[in-house]
Amino acid sequence: MSLKRIAVFGGTGNLGPDIVGALEQAKFDVTVLSRSAEHPAHLPRGVTIKQVKDFTSVSELTEVLQGQDAVVAVPGPVGIPLQHHVIDAAVAAGVKYFLPSEFGSRTDNAHARKLPVFAGKLKVQDQLEKLAQEGKISYVFVNTGAFFDWGLDMGFLITDVLGQKPISLYNGGDVEFSTSTLADIGKAVVGILQKPEQFRNRFVTVNSAVVTQNQLIAAAKKVVPDAPFNTTPVDTEVVLQKSLETIKSGQGDIHGAMLGGLMSAIFNPSYGGKFPQEDSHTLGLGIDQAGVEAVVAKSIQKKQQAK
Ligand SMILES: NC(=O)c1ccc[n+]([C@@H]2O[C@H](COP(=O)([O-])OP(=O)(O)OC[C@H]3O[C@@H](n4cnc5c(N)ncnc54)[C@H](OP(=O)(O)O)[C@@H]3O)[C@@H](O)[C@H]2O)c1
Structure with missing residues (x-):
């Protein structure tokens, strides 16, 4: 099957x-x-x-999706539930493939599936699985691990890549986790849509590299050796319990609490954050140690320039 016309929902974001x-x-x-x-x-x-104009209008979306072969959905958290309407419209318009807004942790992992932060994504999976069983559309769920370049820029993988503030070191800092550059995620989506049957109706797990926080800190030290690189130990289980309490109470920083759950998905090995490599190999993804160091160095340079 050859897919040519691709609609991207959320294509203007991160x-x-x-x-x-x-x-x-x-x-x-x-x-x-x-x-x-x-x-x-x-x-x-x-x-x-x-x-x-209205992402809840299936009729408007159906008209817009006429003639499209596939939809790649990449809205952020607010737009995740809107995918239900986009999927209904895609089926009505005869779209063949739908890649929903996954692009993160292994949402096929039993522990990860219990995290509130993924609840909206699982509902979208349910809808697509049902429609695929009925032969109405095919899907691919693309899990990429933590974004690498973006995650460093945002202070998400190493709290402070310049080493000025203490770095939150999750579960000791030696936990291996999968991470993908935004460029490699783009490459993965292209590869999937070029040979969709190979990836049809399943989870696809891709990454650029498997790293640890301590390896990233070592790479950062090569660039800014005189920075202090103080660390603060963080236990993801403690963060998760606090997050769940906040979410249950419905009070306080619910968005922050949702993100607290993500730290378990990345840094607690039982959540499957270190991916199998078959799909990455098939799609020709991956960067070596020098590539990892280059991504860290680039992020530091960006921060130095922004100062
Ligand atoms: N693995 C990781 O480390 C990581 C990090 C970040 C994100 N992610 C995942 O990547 C995916 C994309 O996230 P993102 O950060 O790129 O998304 P984003 O920048 O927050 O949003 C992407 C686009 O969605 C559209 N959108 C937002 N709210 C909308 C609304 N209410 N109605 C209609 N459209 C709306 C906007 O497009 P328009 O303004 O053009 O309408 C926006 O530019 C998500 O699944 C997210 O969970 C993963």
């Missing part, structure tokens, strides 16, 4: 532009569904922007 750019480079015909009609400066001129 991850979307790398997927949109990779699809466009690979000569797919790309349409970005956006709340805005304007062509964002950070998206290639060659892609089409289609405004969707």
